[in-house]
Amino acid sequence: xxxxxxxxxxxxxxxxxxxxxxxGGLALGIGLLIDNSIVMLExxxxxxxxxxxxxxDAAHVGxxxxxxxxxxxxxxxxxxxxxxxxxTGLTALIFREMILTISFAILGSLFVAxxxxxxxAAQFSKVRFKSGxxxxxxxxxxxxxxxxxxxxxxxxxxRMVKLRWVIVLVGFGSLGGAWYLTRDLGSEFLPAVDNGNIxxxxxxxxxxxxxxxxxxxxxxxxxxxxxxxxETVFATAGGFIFGSSTVELSGRGSVEVRxxxxxxxxxSADEWVRQMQMKVFQRAMPGVRAFFRPPRISxxxxxxxGSPVAVTIVGEDLDVQQQIARDITAVLGDVPGLENLxxxxxxxxxxxxxxxxxxxxVQLGLDVQSVGSTLRTAVDGTVATQYTxxxxxxxVRVLFPKETFRDPAEVGSIALFPSRAGGAAIYLxxxxxxxxxxxxxxxxxxxQNRILRLTGDVxxxxxSVGEVAAEVEARLGDLALPEGYSVILGGEADSIEENSRQxxxxxxxxxxxxxxxxxxxYESLINPLAILLSIPLSLIGVAVxxxxxxxxxxxxxxxxxxxLAGIVVNNAIxxxxxxxxxxxxxxxxxxxxxxxxxxxxxxxLMTSLxxxxxxxxxxxxxxxxxxxxxxxxxxxxxxxxxxxxxxLFVVPSAYLILHGFVDKLKGFVVGxxxxxLPSPEPMAGD
Numbered sequence: 001x002x003x004x005x006x007x008x009x010x011x012x013x014x015x016x017x018x019x020x021x022x023x024g025g026l027a028l029g030i031g032l033l034i035d036n037s038i039v040m041l042e043x044x045x046x047x048x049x050x051x052x053x054x055x056x057d058a059a060h061v062g063x064x065x066x067x068x069x070x071x072x073x074x075x076x077x078x079x080x081x082x083x084x085x086x087x088t089g090l091t092a093l094i095f096r097e098m099i100l101t102i103s104f105a106i107l108g109s110l111f112v113a114x115x116x117x118x119x120x121a122a123q124f125s126k127v128r129f130k131s132g133x134x135x136x137x138x139x140x141x142x143x144x145x146x147x148x149x150x151x152x153x154x155x156x157x158x159r160m161v162k163l164r165w166v167i168v169l170v171g172f173g174s175l176g177g178a179w180y181l182t183r184d185l186g187s188e189f190l191p192a193v194d195n196g197n198i199x200x201x202x203x204x205x206x207x208x209x210x211x212x213x214x215x216x217x218x219x220x221x222x223x224x225x226x227x228x229x230x231e232t233v234f235a236t237a238g239g240f241i242f243g244s245s246t247v248e249l250s251g252r253g254s255v256e257v258r259x260x261x262x263x264x265x266x267x268s269a270d271e272w273v274r275q276m277q278m279k280v281f282q283r284a285m286p287g288v289r290a291f292f293r294p295p296r297i298s299x300x301x302x303x304x305x306g307s308p309v310a311v312t313i314v315g316e317d318l319d320v321q322q323q324i325a326r327d328i329t330a331v332l333g334d335v336p337g338l339e340n341l342x343x344x345x346x347x348x349x350x351x352x353x354x355x356x357x358x359x360x361x362v363q364l365g366l367d368v369q370s371v372g373s374t375l376r377t378a379v380d381g382t383v384a385t386q387y388t389x390x391x392x393x394x395x396v397r398v399l400f401p402k403e404t405f406r407d408p409a410e411v412g413s414i415a416l417f418p419s420r421a422g423g424a425a426i427y428l429x430x431x432x433x434x435x436x437x438x439x440x441x442x443x444x445x446x447x448q449n450r451i452l453r454l455t456g457d458v459x460x461x462x463x464s465v466g467e468v469a470a471e472v473e474a475r476l477g478d479l480a481l482p483e484g485y486s487v488i489l490g491g492e493a494d495s496i497e498e499n500s501r502q503x504x505x506x507x508x509x510x511x512x513x514x515x516x517x518x519x520x521x522y523e524s525l526i527n528p529l530a531i532l533l534s535i536p537l538s539l540i541g542v543a544v545x546x547x548x549x550x551x552x553x554x555x556x557x558x559x560x561x562x563x564l565a566g567i568v569v570n571n572a573i574x575x576x577x578x579x580x581x582x583x584x585x586x587x588x589x590x591x592x593x594x595x596x597x598x599x600x601x602x603x604x605l606m607t608s609l610x611x612x613x614x615x616x617x618x619x620x621x622x623x624x625x626x627x628x629x630x631x632x633x634x635x636x637x638x639x640x641x642x643x644x645x646x647x648l649f650v651v652p653s654a655y656l657i658l659h660g661f662v663d664k665l666k667g668f669v670v671g672x673x674x675x676x677l678p679s680p681e682p683m684a685g686d
Contacts, residue, residue, distance in 0.1 A: 091502060202291075229266055234255075343452060354432050465491075535564070590656070
């Protein structure tokens, strides 16, 4: 509670709010909050119970022994996450508050561990009553299990030392196997959030009346009512509502469905959408296009198109673009997981087209400018003068009555007068073709080039965004295009690529900063190198956990790897710290490695278990809104589980290998001169 209160104080000072991201960061940091206190209290307990020191001396000596390790582990945790605050982009915008919250929680835990825990340990030791917890069933088994583990570690120590090269090679060989598992995981920018809000897009053929659209919407509403788990339905016909504004389109409509809470449902939102889409296709309503979309994070656009999959066709002729769009739709129609593939220009409107025969117009004494001016006056009017009344002025517009032009034939009867004097009136139909056609309601352009965009949704229960994007790219690789036309793949895949590139840079910078912090702490490069080996080896657990849960690679997963870079080195720091302490007490390097692993077995297991247990509810997806953080928690829990085991064997083995190499290098560089150096003078007290 003290660390949480300190975290809230720092959050308030930093201007953070309580939301799903910041509270998610606090939930992830719950396990980290007590890690430092566990390390501190366990060492005080060891001095009191095992070394039988005076309680006050145990609190003083025990806390001082691990202070540097606690500070170093906290510094590495902060060094791992701070680089994330230096990047820009959508990922940084989404997860910035979570990173800040975790950083504040780590700082709060350090303050409590260095001040409150030693004081309380010394004060509580004066109480003459015992809690009796040790006598509870199963508690004694834990202590006996730890002691048994220590004896087993001491017994296996000599063999570990002997096979240290084999252990390190097996560890990195397992890392290669973990990389093999990640090839089939798929990728996405953010995991799907099943909040139960399902949208739909419904369009009728151009020229459909609002009444016809309303009847179609009612029919689809009836189909929605037959589906399970429906809580509310909101339908619009003759247009759509976007934010606080409305758009009127007679052939457009939508049906917004809210499902009951996830805990009360019989199926996921993705499955509901798949079944509903199948019902619509089976009904086969002529000319009607109805697509239901799975839930999305409201207000979040990960790319320019706003859809998981986007195919952009670049060219000048709209008819050719539409033909290419139809070809692409046919090619991609059966891609697993791809739904609702639709063009951006499908919603057309009826427009009047006038094609002027320029040669005939010139022969009759007409030019394009005069024809256009006459048509503008006839249809839209021309301001002939202004009428003044008091301080107000009003335009006097001259034009034909609106009911004069109800069809192309009436427009063709507009009289044109040649520029030469005395010329007879010429009707528009004599020099131009006048007709109506269906044209696009809007024309999209990018970089001054006309584009037509196909957008689609991804059903994540069938395939990830990365898998769908890879299949789309493979199928369109052999598509024949006319000269001057090109196809550009976009959508969420672009965000995934940019996010992966940015977070990969952050991971490398985080590892470098962790190394710098430890190098400054130990005034050595060898010990930090041995400790850093725990970071890549933790990726084995990440890969296994993602593979076992079927989670795709996403921004939260990479963020979890960044957190792991600071977390997994904590156990290695504790281990190496005690190896150094035992050597200063006169033990050989081999004896120090074995004894340090046995002594630090309990705090290593405790910190790993508490950190993992703190993230377990998120990893299990318990609670509404947890799906956004679930991949991050899965990655951290999996990485911690494997890194704990590997830390106890791979890090000591790497420590011996690196120091042995340094000893040989030192002997080669210094040579026989070392034996000729004068012995140091004994210091006072020696």
